[in-house]
Amino acid sequence: MSIFSDSDKKKNNPGFLDNQELGMIDISREFHTSLGIENSLFNRFSIGEVQDMMERSGMFRILQARGYLGFELTLDGISDMDNRIYIKDPSGGILVHMRLKFSDFQFKKLDQSYKLVYIDWLLTQNLKMKNLKAKKKLYQGQEYPGLSVMNEITAFIRILATKMGAYGAFNIPEYFHDAVLFHKSFQFVDPEKEGKFRAILQSFGRTNLRELSDQIHSEKIFDGETGEVYLWKYGEMVSCINTYLESELFDEEYYKKVKKIVSGIQYIRKV
Numbered sequence: 455m456s457i458f459s460d461s462d463k464k465k466n467n468p469g470f471l472d473n474q475e476l477g478m479i480d481i482s483r484e485f486h487t488s489l490g491i492e493n494s495l496f497n498r499f500s501i502g503e504v505q506d507m508m509e510r511s512g513m514f515r516i517l518q519a520r521g522y523l524g525f526e527l528t529l530d531g532i533s534d535m536d537n538r539i540y541i542k543d544p545s546g547g548i549l550v551h552m553r554l555k556f557s558d559f560q561f562k563k564l565d566q567s568y569k570l571v572y573i574d575w576l577l578t579q580n581l582k583m584k585n586l587k588a589k590k591k592l593y594q595g596q597e598y599p600g601l602s603v604m605n606e607i608t609a610f611i612r613i614l615a616t617k618m619g620a621y622g623a624f625n626i627p628e629y630f631h632d633a634v635l636f637h638k639s640f641q642f643v644d645p646e647k648e649g650k651f652r653a654i655l656q657s658f659g660r661t662n663l664r665e666l667s668d669q670i671h672s673e674k675i676f677d678g679e680t681g682e683v684y685l686w687k688y689g690e691m692v693s694c695i696n697t698y699l700e701s702e703l704f705d706e707e708y709y710k711k712v713k714k715i716v717s718g719i720q721y722i723r724k725v
Contacts, residue, residue: 475643476570476624476690477560496556496618497534501527504539507617511610516603517541517549521582525549543581549601551577554611556618563643564702570692571615573625576632578603593631593664594671608639608693615695622694630654630686631667640691645708647689649715654684657721669723678720 495504505527508514517525522543530538535557541550553575558567578601592599611623625640627633633642633651642648654675658666669675675684694700 475562477562493529494531495529495537495539495554495614497531499614499617501529504529507610507613508541510613511606513541513550513603513606513610516606517601520580520601522549538575547579547581548577549579549581550603550607551575552607554614556620559624561643561703568621568696568699569619571611571618571620571623573611573623576607576625578607591664593667594629604635604638608636612639612693612695621696621699622692624690624692626688626690628688629667630670631663633691634663634667636691640693641704643690643692643703645711646715647687648708649712650684650719652712653716653719654721656716657719658723674724675721676724678722684721 494500499507508527514525524544526540526542526544528540528542530540532538536555537553539550539552539554540548542548552573555572555574556569557572559570559572560567579598580601581598583599615621615623623640624643625636627636634655637651642651654666654670657678666675670684670686673683673685676682677684692703694703
């Protein structure tokens with residue numbers, strides 16, 4: 455059983471299930487449905503409690519600042535360990551959609567399992583900009599511009615993870631620009647992925663993120679020395695709320711590897 459096999463993500467990236475740094479512990483006996491689970495989060499938190507966590511994260515305040523004065527919070531409990539959260543406008547349009555999972559995950563590096571919240575899917579949409587004509591302003595995978603609420607979503611996830619007794623949260627960004635948005639609070643478990651990711655950011659520090667992401671996914675970015683194309687591959691990004699886990703995952707050796715990779719690569723774009 456794999457938590458990654460039942461996912462809202464597209465799996466057209468050949469590296470989606472290869473060489474994962476995290477593996478799900480088989481807890482299939484724990485997956486069951488309960489009466490009323492659809493009205494709670496992880497069969498633990500009521501809508502009112504989730505709303506309180508959202509308030510604490512600043513989510514509703516930001517939505518109001520974006521011009522959404524009325525919205526509805528709904529929960530969809532797939533199982534005790536797998537849930538969806540929706541924030542919709544008065545007409546039922548989806549503003550925020552999160553699919554979250556909670557389980558024990560085994561870290562290859564540590565050969566030990568820890569409870570984590572997995573962000574399987576995250577979508578934010580500014581529906582007020584649905585008539586945006588310039589499609590070039592959209593990132594790959596977007597139908598509408600986002601809401602710029604990543605800080606608030608991260609705050610909500612960390613509040614939730616703490617209440618769940620988790621050691622942290624992780625995600626597998628589908629696109630390069632997703633990883634950039636998460637990178638303020640998350641980093642790749644694999645130091646090689648983290649190093650190459652930081653090297654890209656350093657090499658194109660003055661490039662528009664939307665433009666850079668398009669070039670990466672169009673395979674137009676190359677290693678300046680070897681000429682090897684930079685291929686975007688999925689990888690787990692973790693945000694620890696437990697200091698012990700953070701020190702074990704991201705130790706001195708990890709940062710030495712990252713620094714060595716960053717200093718040794720200069721990326722260029724194809725002319």
